[in-house]
Amino acid sequence: MSPHEEQVNTSWRNVYNRYPNLRSLKWYSAIGEAERVGDVQAVVNLATIDPQFVMDAPYYDTIIAAPVGNFTLHLIFLDTTALIRTKKQQNDEQLLWLANTLAQSNSTMRIVVGFHTPFGDPTLTAFLVPILEKSDDDGSGPLAYFSGRELTMQWYKAPKGTHFFISGASAEFLKNENPFKQPLYVSPSPGFLACTVGFHEKTEEPRLKTAFVSAAGELLRVVDTSGT
Amino acid sequence: MLEEDPGRSLRREFAPSLAATSSSRIGTEGGRSVTVFELESGGPDRVEDGYSTVGGGKHVEAGALFQAAPWYERVYRRRCCLCTSFVLLFFFIWYATASNNSCRAKMAAPHASNRPFGTDTVLMHVSDDTKSTPVSNALMGKKTQQELRFIVVGNFGRDGFCFQNDVATEMEKVARSLKTSFIVNTGNAFFPGGLVSLKNNFRNSRDTNHRIR
Numbered sequence: 311m312s313p314h315e316e317q318v319n320t321s322w323r324n325v326y327n328r329y330p331n332l333r334s335l336k337w338y339s340a341i342g343e344a345e346r347v348g349d350v351q352a353v354v355n356l357a358t359i360d361p362q363f364v365m366d367a368p369y370y371d372t373i374i375a376a377p378v379g380n381f382t383l384h385l386i387f388l389d390t391t392a393l394i395r396t397k398k399q400q401n402d403e404q405l406l407w408l409a410n411t412l413a414q415s416n417s418t419m420r421i422v423v424g425f426h427t428p429f430g431d432p433t434l435t436a437f438l439v440p441i442l443e444k445s446d447d448d449g450s451g452p453l454a455y456f457s458g459r460e461l462t463m464q465w466y467k468a469p470k471g472t473h474f475f476i477s478g479a480s481a482e483f484l485k486n487e488n489p490f491k492q493p494l495y496v497s498p499s500p501g502f503l504a505c506t507v508g509f510h511e512k513t514e515e516p517r518l519k520t521a522f523v524s525a526a527g528e529l530l531r532v533v534d535t536s537g538t
Numbered sequence: 539m540l541e542e543d544p545g546r547s548l549r550r551e552f553a554p555s556l557a558a559t560s561s562s563r564i565g566t567e568g569g570r571s572v573t574v575f576e577l578e579s580g581g582p583d584r585v586e587d588g589y590s591t592v593g594g595g596k597h598v599e600a601g602a603l604f605q606a607a608p609w610y611e612r613v614y615r616r617r618c619c620l621c622t623s624f625v626l627l628f629f630f631i632w633y634a635t636a637s638n639n640s641c642r643a644k645m646a647a648p649h650a651s652n653r654p655f656g657t658d659t660v661l662m663h664v665s666d667d668t669k670s671t672p673v674s675n676a677l678m679g680k681k682t683q684q685e686l687r688f689i690v691v692g693n694f695g696r697d698g699f700c701f702q703n704d705v706a707t708e709m710e711k712v713a714r715s716l717k718t719s720f721i722v723n724t725g726n727a728f729f730p731g732g733l734v735s736l737k738n739n740f741r742n743s744r745d746t747n748h749r750i751r
Contacts, residue, residue: 342725458692
C-alpha cells in the first residue's frame with residue numbers, strides 16, 4: 311500500500327525540495343485532520359518509503375541528540391484528532407502513553423507537538439492539560455507545546471510555565487482565530503517559526519528561543535522561554 | 539349583443555384558469571393581444587389591449603389590469619431589480635469572505651511568487667547570499683555549537699498556492715543562515731483529504747478524497 315505519489319509531490323516535495331538547504335532536512339510530522347480524512351496508514355507508510363518524512367506511528371516520540379554538546383531533545387508527537395474523537399478519554403491509551411513517556415524521559419529537554427491546541431478544545435482542556443501540568447510539577451514538563459490547526463501564529467504562556475505556540479499559517483492565514491483567551495502575541499501575517507534549543511549563557515538552564523518569521527521575510531517577534 | 543361585463547372578461551384573459559368554463563380563444567393580432575369570446579347570443583366579442591371595441595362598449599381602466607394580475611406576474615415584471623439585488627448580495631458575501639481570507643488577498647512581498655509550482659524542475663536559488671539574517675542574529679547565541687535549531691511549519695500542503703511558496707523561500711533563507719537540523723510539521727501536510735493508498739484507490743477517491751484536478 312503505497313501512498314498517492316502525486317499528492318505527496320504537489321503538496322510537499324515539489325514545493326520544498328527545490329531549495330538546496332531544505333532538501334537535506336528531515337520532517338518530523340504530527341498527524342492532522344486532513345490526513346485523518348484520507349488513509350492514515352498511507353501517511354505512516356510514506357515514512358517507510360521516504361526517509362525525509364518521519365512518522366513512526368500516528369503518535370510517537372523520538373530523541374534527537376545535539377551535534378556537539380551533551381544534551382538531547384525529546385520530541386513527542388500526539389494524535390490529538392483521535393484523542394478528541396474517542397469516547398473514553400479517561401483511560402485513553404495515548405494519554406497513558408504520554409504521561410508515561412514524559413515521566414520516564416531522561417532527555418535534557420522535551421517538546422510536545424500536536425495538531426490541536428489543548429486550550430482550543432474542551433476535551434483536551436479537560437484531559438491533556440492536567441497531564442502537562444502534572445509533568446511540570448514533577449520537573450519533567452515540556453519546554454513548549456507546538457500546535458498547528460488554526461491558520462495563525464500565536465504565543466501563550468500557561469500559568470504553570472509551559473509555553474504554547476501555534477504555527478499553522480504556513481500557507482493560508484486568517485486574522486480572527488482565537489484559540490487562546492489571552493494570547494501574548496498574535497502574528498499579523500502568515501509565516502513560520504524558527505526555533506533554537508540550547509542553554510542560557512549564565513544560568514545554564516535549558517531554554518527555547520522562538521522567532522516568528524513572516525512570509526515576506528520580516529522578523530516579527532522573538533520569544534525567549536528563560537524569562538525576559 | 540354584449541351580455542358580459544368587459545372587466546370580467548378581462549379578468550378571464552389574465553387569469554385563464556378562472557375562465558376555464560368559458561369557450562375563449564386567446565391570440566395575438568398585429569402585435570396586440572386579442573381575446574375573442576364566442577357567446578351564445580351572437581357573434582364574437584373583441585377585447586383589444588384592455589379596450590372593448592364592441593359598439594358603445596364600456597371603457598376599462600388600466601388599474602383593473604394590475605388588480606387582476608396575480609402575485610407572480612407582478613414579481614416577474616420586476617425581475618430586473620430582483621436579479622440585480624441578488625447579484626449584489628452574493629458579491630457582498632463573497633467580498634466579506636474574501637477580505638478575511640489571505641489566499642485571495644494580495645500581500646506586499648516584492649519577491650513573492652504566488653503562482654503554483656509548475657512543471658519546471660530547476661532548483662530555485664535565493665538571490666541574496668548573506669550569511670547572517672535578522673533571524674539568525676536574534677536566535678544564535680554565543681555557544682553556537684551547543685544548540686539545536688529547527689523550523690516549525692503547519693497547514694502547508696496547499697500545492698504552492700496561498701503563501702506556501704513565499705514561506706518556503708523564507709524557510710530556505712533561514713535554514714541556510716541558522717543551519718537548521720530538522721523541520722517540525724504540526725499537521726495538515728496534505729490538503730484537503732490527506733493521502734490515499736493506491737490499493738483502495740477507487741473506494742477512497744469516491745468517499746474521502748474530494749480533490750478536484
